[in-house]
Amino acid sequence: MVRVAREHPLEAVSLALVVLVAAAVRIAYVGDPPVRYDEVFTWQQYAIKGVRHIVTDYTYPNNHILNSLAEHFAWRLFGESETIMRLPALLFGIALVPAAYVVGRLLYDGPAALWAAALVGGSSVLMQYSVNGRGYSMGMVLVMVAIAAAAVTRRRPGWIAWAVLGVSSVLAVYTVPTMVGGVAIAFAWAAFRRDPPWKPLLVTGASSAVVALLLYLPARGDQAWNPPTRWIVRGVGDKASVLDLIWKQWNDALPWPVQVVLAISFFTAVIANRRLSRDSVPFPVVAIAVTAVIALVLPQSPLARTYVYLLPIYLVTAGAGLSLLIRLPLARLPRQVPGQTIAVGVAVAALLALSLSFALRGNERYRLDPPRSEKFAATLVRPNRPMMSTVTTADPLSYYLGGYATGRPAYGRTLLPGHPRKVTVAVATRYLETLPSVMHLLGIKAAPGTKPRLLRDGHWVDFYAVALRP
Numbered sequence: 001m002v003r004v005a006r007e008h009p010l011e012a013v014s015l016a017l018v019v020l021v022a023a024a025v026r027i028a029y030v031g032d033p034p035v036r037y038d039e040v041f042t043w044q045q046y047a048i049k050g051v052r053h054i055v056t057d058y059t060y061p062n063n064h065i066l067n068s069l070a071e072h073f074a075w076r077l078f079g080e081s082e083t084i085m086r087l088p089a090l091l092f093g094i095a096l097v098p099a100a101y102v103v104g105r106l107l108y109d110g111p112a113a114l115w116a117a118a119l120v121g122g123s124s125v126l127m128q129y130s131v132n133g134r135g136y137s138m139g140m141v142l143v144m145v146a147i148a149a150a151a152v153t154r155r156r157p158g159w160i161a162w163a164v165l166g167v168s169s170v171l172a173v174y175t176v177p178t179m180v181g182g183v184a185i186a187f188a189w190a191a192f193r194r195d196p197p198w199k200p201l202l203v204t205g206a207s208s209a210v211v212a213l214l215l216y217l218p219a220r221g222d223q224a225w226n227p228p229t230r231w232i233v234r235g236v237g238d239k240a241s242v243l244d245l246i247w248k249q250w251n252d253a254l255p256w257p258v259q260v261v262l263a264i265s266f267f268t269a270v271i272a273n274r275r276l277s278r279d280s281v282p283f284p285v286v287a288i289a290v291t292a293v294i295a296l297v298l299p300q301s302p303l304a305r306t307y308v309y310l311l312p313i314y315l316v317t318a319g320a321g322l323s324l325l326i327r328l329p330l331a332r333l334p335r336q337v338p339g340q341t342i343a344v345g346v347a348v349a350a351l352l353a354l355s356l357s358f359a360l361r362g363n364e365r366y367r368l369d370p371p372r373s374e375k376f377a378a379t380l381v382r383p384n385r386p387m388m389s390t391v392t393t394a395d396p397l398s399y400y401l402g403g404y405a406t407g408r409p410a411y412g413r414t415l416l417p418g419h420p421r422k423v424t425v426a427v428a429t430r431y432l433e434t435l436p437s438v439m440h441l442l443g444i445k446a447a448p449g450t451k452p453r454l455l456r457d458g459h460w461v462d463f464y465a466v467a468l469r470p
Helices: 002-007 009-029 037-047 051-056 065-078 087-107 110-122 124-130 136-155 159-175 177-191 198-219 236-250 256-271 283-297 310-330 339-360 391-400 435-442
Strands: 422-427 453-457 462-467
Touching: 009 087, 009 110, 009 124, 009 339, 037 051, 037 065, 037 391, 051 065, 051 198, 065 087, 065 136, 065 159, 087 110, 087 124, 087 136, 087 310, 110 124, 110 310, 110 339, 124 136, 124 310, 124 339, 136 159, 136 177, 136 310, 159 177, 159 198, 177 198, 177 283, 177 310, 236 283, 236 310, 256 283, 256 310, 283 310, 310 339, 422 435, 435 462
Parallel strands: none
Antiparallel strands: 422 462, 453 462
């Protein structure tokens, strides 16, 4: 990086600006959305408990162990708040931008790397994961580090690169097990050459697998390793529907012309690989091949975020294609016209435009995992009027009601404390809940002659005061 800054000062300054803008947007919104179900479940069930509990309990896949440990120590150092809950995700979400630049430079060249950083920095999806207290942004950074290390083994083989590949692979899988797909891509890229270095490849791969298994050994046999049948997709048709969900997620908030430009740029980078890369085979082809084998052979989760580690790879490749498409017409300009400066300016402008569009979406900006709670929930509860909600809304609301054990809303008539005559009912309208449907699920009915009263019309959750039938 020091050599790049010395030899390409404009590129270095532009990268610094890209990272600064991306970081500013993420920091600005880290405390914005109310906590979500998965965030608060991870926080209350794992992060604020002991280290031994975190590393030995994999009852629920919410426990992204390395992220839970990071949240735990952040809580110990700085106390409890939404920002601290999301601090590891935020830091790694910011780090993903320079990580994309490094991968872009190793696979392609400087302009491509700068575009990769700009697209990753401006991605609505990656912004949202940066302000969501889960382990996905951490896992994506570690996968990118593994890919970068694999790329280095192709240029300057040495034990340091192999060690970085092994360590980053172990940590990625220990953060989110599904990141094993990204790790497989990194190892495939390290092996995909005319004369593969079998000895360091096998030693690194085997030792990484053994270490990862040992780390998960204390949690062996836990429930999350055997998910319910409804969380498993096996048929080819069902897997194709997951692919459609992934594509929609990647293009969240992007106008269709931008989606088309990115797709064309991606395929341009693949087709024009020899003009962009020193590798005879395009890296994304290897990534697609590995992913296809995993998707076709293994059972899959129906959630699009299972493959979120592929999004930075897609954007790095699209960035390479965009850099080429922009450079071709600029090459025809007179020599006195600063074509490189124009290309850099366009990349930075694209980041600013994407960031601005994210900001202007207001309360609709969190589409992938919308918050289901409101921060004023605690103000709506009275001693004689407890709160009730569905199970998935109960967990986020509990964060604002004094903790999981004491403040969790009741999600059934039999769980109501005492015999209150009135309750506050939370209705997650963002998830198409209605007051009648929620009351039916809760097993409650309004008293004859009474009508539920709307207490607050929230962005994601509405709250009603309901007089109960005795």
